[in-house]
Amino acid sequence: MAEKDVSDADDPIVKKLQGRLKRLRKKLARAEAKRDLPAVSPLAPKAGFPSLPVIQGVRFAAGSAEVKYKDRDDVALIEIAAGSSVAGSFTTSKTRSSAVLDCEAKLAALLKEDKISQPLGLVVNSGNANAFTGKAGDGSVKAVCEAAAQVLGTSSGNIFTSSTGVIGEPLPHDRITGKLAELGTELAPDRAEASARAIMTTDTFAKGSCVELELDGKMVKIAGFAKGSGMIAPDMATMLVYIFTDAAINSAVLQKIVSAATVTTFNSITVDSDTSTSDTLLVFATGAAGNAEIRSTASKAAKEFAGKLHGVMLDLAHQVVRDGEGATKFIEIAITGAQSDASAHKVGLAIANSPLVKTAFAGEDPNWGRVVMAVGKSGEQADRDSLSIRFGDILVAEEGWVAQSYREQDGVDYMKGPELKLGVDLGVGDGAATVWTCDFTHGYIQINADYRS
Amino acid sequence: MAEKDVSDADDPIVKKLQGRLKRLRKKLARAEAKRDLPAVSPLAPKAGFPSLPVIQGVRFAAGSAEVKYKDRDDVALIEIAAGSSVAGSFTTSKTRSSAVLDCEAKLAALLKEDKISQPLGLVVNSGNANAFTGKAGDGSVKAVCEAAAQVLGTSSGNIFTSSTGVIGEPLPHDRITGKLAELGTELAPDRAEASARAIMTTDTFAKGSCVELELDGKMVKIAGFAKGSGMIAPDMATMLVYIFTDAAINSAVLQKIVSAATVTTFNSITVDSDTSTSDTLLVFATGAAGNAEIRSTASKAAKEFAGKLHGVMLDLAHQVVRDGEGATKFIEIAITGAQSDASAHKVGLAIANSPLVKTAFAGEDPNWGRVVMAVGKSGEQADRDSLSIRFGDILVAEEGWVAQSYREQDGVDYMKGPELKLGVDLGVGDGAATVWTCDFTHGYIQINADYRS
Numbered sequence: 001m002a003e004k005d006v007s008d009a010d011d012p013i014v015k016k017l018q019g020r021l022k023r024l025r026k027k028l029a030r031a032e033a034k035r036d037l038p039a040v041s042p043l044a045p046k047a048g049f050p051s052l053p054v055i056q057g058v059r060f061a062a063g064s065a066e067v068k069y070k071d072r073d074d075v076a077l078i079e080i081a082a083g084s085s086v087a088g089s090f091t092t093s094k095t096r097s098s099a100v101l102d103c104e105a106k107l108a109a110l111l112k113e114d115k116i117s118q119p120l121g122l123v124v125n126s127g128n129a130n131a132f133t134g135k136a137g138d139g140s141v142k143a144v145c146e147a148a149a150q151v152l153g154t155s156s157g158n159i160f161t162s163s164t165g166v167i168g169e170p171l172p173h174d175r176i177t178g179k180l181a182e183l184g185t186e187l188a189p190d191r192a193e194a195s196a197r198a199i200m201t202t203d204t205f206a207k208g209s210c211v212e213l214e215l216d217g218k219m220v221k222i223a224g225f226a227k228g229s230g231m232i233a234p235d236m237a238t239m240l241v242y243i244f245t246d247a248a249i250n251s252a253v254l255q256k257i258v259s260a261a262t263v264t265t266f267n268s269i270t271v272d273s274d275t276s277t278s279d280t281l282l283v284f285a286t287g288a289a290g291n292a293e294i295r296s297t298a299s300k301a302a303k304e305f306a307g308k309l310h311g312v313m314l315d316l317a318h319q320v321v322r323d324g325e326g327a328t329k330f331i332e333i334a335i336t337g338a339q340s341d342a343s344a345h346k347v348g349l350a351i352a353n354s355p356l357v358k359t360a361f362a363g364e365d366p367n368w369g370r371v372v373m374a375v376g377k378s379g380e381q382a383d384r385d386s387l388s389i390r391f392g393d394i395l396v397a398e399e400g401w402v403a404q405s406y407r408e409q410d411g412v413d414y415m416k417g418p419e420l421k422l423g424v425d426l427g428v429g430d431g432a433a434t435v436w437t438c439d440f441t442h443g444y445i446q447i448n449a450d451y452r453s
Numbered sequence: 454m455a456e457k458d459v460s461d462a463d464d465p466i467v468k469k470l471q472g473r474l475k476r477l478r479k480k481l482a483r484a485e486a487k488r489d490l491p492a493v494s495p496l497a498p499k500a501g502f503p504s505l506p507v508i509q510g511v512r513f514a515a516g517s518a519e520v521k522y523k524d525r526d527d528v529a530l531i532e533i534a535a536g537s538s539v540a541g542s543f544t545t546s547k548t549r550s551s552a553v554l555d556c557e558a559k560l561a562a563l564l565k566e567d568k569i570s571q572p573l574g575l576v577v578n579s580g581n582a583n584a585f586t587g588k589a590g591d592g593s594v595k596a597v598c599e600a601a602a603q604v605l606g607t608s609s610g611n612i613f614t615s616s617t618g619v620i621g622e623p624l625p626h627d628r629i630t631g632k633l634a635e636l637g638t639e640l641a642p643d644r645a646e647a648s649a650r651a652i653m654t655t656d657t658f659a660k661g662s663c664v665e666l667e668l669d670g671k672m673v674k675i676a677g678f679a680k681g682s683g684m685i686a687p688d689m690a691t692m693l694v695y696i697f698t699d700a701a702i703n704s705a706v707l708q709k710i711v712s713a714a715t716v717t718t719f720n721s722i723t724v725d726s727d728t729s730t731s732d733t734l735l736v737f738a739t740g741a742a743g744n745a746e747i748r749s750t751a752s753k754a755a756k757e758f759a760g761k762l763h764g765v766m767l768d769l770a771h772q773v774v775r776d777g778e779g780a781t782k783f784i785e786i787a788i789t790g791a792q793s794d795a796s797a798h799k800v801g802l803a804i805a806n807s808p809l810v811k812t813a814f815a816g817e818d819p820n821w822g823r824v825v826m827a828v829g830k831s832g833e834q835a836d837r838d839s840l841s842i843r844f845g846d847i848l849v850a851e852e853g854w855v856a857q858s859y860r861e862q863d864g865v866d867y868m869k870g871p872e873l874k875l876g877v878d879l880g881v882g883d884g885a886a887t888v889w890t891c892d893f894t895h896g897y898i899q900i901n902a903d904y905r906s
Contacts, residue, residue: 095829095837132825134838134854167822168855277829355808355893356901363902369620372585376548376730384548385587401587402621440808441902445895448809449816 041229043322043330043418043438044205052192052210052223055244057081057286059187062198065179067172068127068165075176076195077183078242079152080120080284086110087255088160089262091279098130098137099161100278102145106157107282111251118154120284122242123161123176124199126227129238130163130171131277140173147177151184162280164201164227164238192244196225199240202447203229203323209315213308215291215301220247222309224283226316229271229323238278241266241316247305248287249294256297257306258283265313268345268435270352271324283309321436326443329361331436332421338431343380347426348435350378358440361420366411368396371424386427391415494682496775496783496871496891497658505645505663505676508697510534510739512640515651518632520625521580521618528629529648530636531695532605533573533737539563540708541613542715544732551583551590552614553731555598559610560735564704573737574605574612575695576629577652579680582691583616583624584730593626600630604637615733617654617680617691645697649678652693655900656682656776662768666761668744668754673700675762677736679769682724682776691731694719694769700758701740702747709750710759711736718766721798721888723805724777736762774889779896782814784889785874791884796833800879801888803831811893814873819864821849824877839880844868 058080062073080086088107090100110116123144130137145159152159163171196206210223224243258281266281287293294302322330333351338344351357354374360367368389375382385400391414395403414420511533518528533539541560543553563569576597583590598612605612616624649659663676677696711734719734740746747755775783786804791797804810807827813820821842828835838853844867848856867873 091829092832093826093829094832094835095825095840132822132837132850132853134852136854167825168850277826355897359898359901362898365902369585372548372620373546373730376544376546379545379547382547384585387548397585397621399587400585401589440898442895442898444808445812445815445893445898448812449818449894 038204040204041323041327043327045319045322049193049196049206050208050210052208052225053212053221054189055221055223055286056189056246056288057084058244058284059189060191060195061183061186061188062191062194063179063183063186065125065175067125067175073194073198074126075179075183076122076124076198077148077151077180077187078122078195079187080122080244081286081288082117082119083287084116084120085249085251085254085285085287086116086120087251087258087283089258089266089281091276093277095132095277097163097278098133098141099163100280102141103160103162103280103282106160109157111255114250116158116251118158119152121148121152121154121159122282123148123159123180124195124240125163125165125176126199126201127165128163128169128171129165129167129278131167133168133170136170140171143173144176147180151180160282162240162278164199164240164278167277192223192225196227199227201227201238202325203227205323207316207319207323209312209319211308211312213304215247215289215304218289218291220289220291220305221245222247222312224312224316226320228320229325238276239266239320240279241281241313243283243309243312245283245285245309246287246289247285247294248289248291249285249305253294253297253302254283254285257302257309261306261310261313265310265317268348268433269317269321270349270435270437271321271327318436321438324438325447326441326445327438328418328441328443329439330419331361331438332434333437334421334423334432334434335426336423336432337425337427337429338433339381339429340431341433342431344431344433345435347375347378347380347382347424348433350374351422351424352435352437355440358437361415361439362441364412364415366391366396366408366415368402371422372397375424375426381428382426383428388425388427390423392421491657493657494776494780496780498772498775502646502649502659503661503663505661505678506665506674507642508674508676508739509642509699509741510537511697511737512642513644513648514636514639514641515644515647516632516636516639518578518628520578520628526647526651527579528632528636529575529577529651530601530604530633530640531575531648532640533575533697534739534741535570535572536740537569537573538702538704538707538738538740539569539573540704540711540736542711542719542734544729546730548585548730550616550731551586551594552616553733555594556613556615556733556735559613562610564708567703569611569704571607571611572605574601574607575614575735576601576612576633577615577648577693578617578629579652579654580618581616581622581624582618582620582731584620586621586623589623593624596626597629600633604633613735615693615731617652617693617731620730645676645678649680652680654680655778656680658776660769660772660776662765662772664761664765666757668700668742668757671742671744673742673744673758674698675700675765677765677769679773681773682778691729692719692773693732694734694766696736696762696765698736698738698762699740699742700738700747701742701744702738702758706747706750706755707736707738710755710762714759714763714766718763718770721801721886722770722774723802723888723890724774724780771889774891777891778900779894779898780891781871781894781896782892783872784814784891785887786890787874787876787885787887788879789876789885790878790880790882791886792834792882793884794886795884797884797886798888800828800831800833800835800877801886803827804875804877805888805890808893811890814868814892815894817865817868819844819849819861819868821855824875825850828877828879834881835879836881841878841880843876845874
């Protein structure tokens, strides 16, 4: 009998092999498409990850639970000493994940206590977001919290969790719970950076920030880290932020400061207008610095602390934008002369989220017409004839028309820089706001379209 | 004396020439980048531009005024006979153009009259949008209206204008007014297609649609055309729509029908979430068909007419999406089970405008997780555990998780088609809405970033 022709399309084995070959070719094409992307964002801070100070009362451990990745740390366990305070802010998505819902409930309960008597804990994993995993997702959060509570000798209600990575796949939480005891033995105050790296997904660099201030003659430290490189890409880029301080501060006051600072930092950045189901910010304060406990937002100490915390939050927020998927330009958009600060914020985000504005920046095109369009679509009060626009210090348009002093070549030259400022004065009031974004490039399409998980 | 080395970077002439060479190289690179884009959208109707019927009482002329383009028609003059009705709908942009503001004021005045005794006129130019041109822009509109009124023997208050093309540059309106007398002598009932072509900018195909219906034993015709290929690109793609019918219908009733139909047609499409400063829809009814005048929206004739007009508007709206910049997929997004129709509409647009959803479609990736994310960010009422998602007839997710019957390969195969349907049931009410969009590709970035006017 003659051997069967391998090109025989009716043979099921041949068909199967051909299918496999086709999928492999596609995978290769995608890998090649991604090859040209820079390994680290060109906008990453030149100094690299900062040397975070030890925050007394906080200990970190990171390890590999092989949730999805095989050759890197993917779980962080963090212990915050008894007697600490906590505050937080979460995604407003209507489809937020089990972990976020759990964090919100626990934070609300803890904010009612004047002093949290038991230790707090935080478990973060990368590789799987445990999002849109139905009721099973709630079970996974519960299992991780119970295991972490046992390791840290605290109650399950004191454990916060975050998950980031693929969505719609059940979280193999037993891999995490099976690793926690070992991590518990490795907890150390100087291992924050390893935790920052364990929670990265498509981030091209780890993001950290720290600052010191003096309160009542005591040195107070604030240190934190973040991950995120698109507002969300479900297989990828949820924004998670954890900040630690040894300041003595009441939870309720800390929450007020954190909520206010979130508006002008993490809620003033956008990469692609999309919102994660899992975005989480948690701030822990151990009180170990020994300052007089801050119990009112009106106090001088509260204001000084709030200013420094805001700085750390803004630095981390900017780093997330600097790691925006495919970004080649870091863009600050300052709106002035709006009807109110809230109105200015909306106009700023309308500009920052406009694909036409973002592609103009990518093309180094001083296309102020697209800025006018975006102001118009924001729906906020604006007047064509009192609007003025600046690229950096260059006045581009005023009184409803291109400025007489504007030379196109100045705009073209300005747009070549990697750090750009766009100023828009609406001329209708005193409201002001600043937002930050990045440009919209072939790299973004490459990462999000030329790719299948 | 030795000749100066031409590579001497200090020589100002050499420097200048080098700069010129650099700019030319960049221009060439951009031309090459655009070369690969299809001349006509792959989603264009296969049948081409329809043969529009003559609408008695309407005459068209088109010609070249060289507003910007040198070798094609760029101005259309349209005359609508005395005794006609008119209705319209315009961009809600806060920075809308002089022509739009002028059309709005004139339409409001005309809607107060039961019968418009003098002829109506319409002048549309491409090449220059007369947008953000300050007070001078208002003057240009006035000049064009006065010249057209003289040619058509009517009052300036009866002339509507639209302009589309580059923004921020003064409209050389004398080129248009200088052409109108000639166009007046060329007016003919069968030249609608030439007008449709004269108003194109970055459109890759001319867009027309027509239908007939019988009212009171009389044949009534509706015919219209549109331009637009991105919601806006300031140098490019404002959406302009003009529809003509010989139906006898009162202006107020026509306006109600047009306003209602706009919601589910032109306001239910999105290419890139951006809004033009110049979007204009005008509908003219001459009454020449001889049907009994429609004077109430409740009448049977009104309902039949409204249904047919809606069909023409939806057809034109879909053609605009099919010409979306860089589009390779035409996507229908049907939302059901929402709290209200308005809520469903918002959820639909949140999905249709999400860069992550649109890039997933471009990548033929059945990434339902991104759909969940977009539902969540809409801010509308939704419940993770009652949400269900379909690609075509394939049930992908239900009860907060991937459907048991779903096979990934089915989703992958489905996404390969050029015409896709996404169904999302929110499971919280009876509200429904359908919106249409296209995918988000390298072509969009090419057109909008790799390009300077």
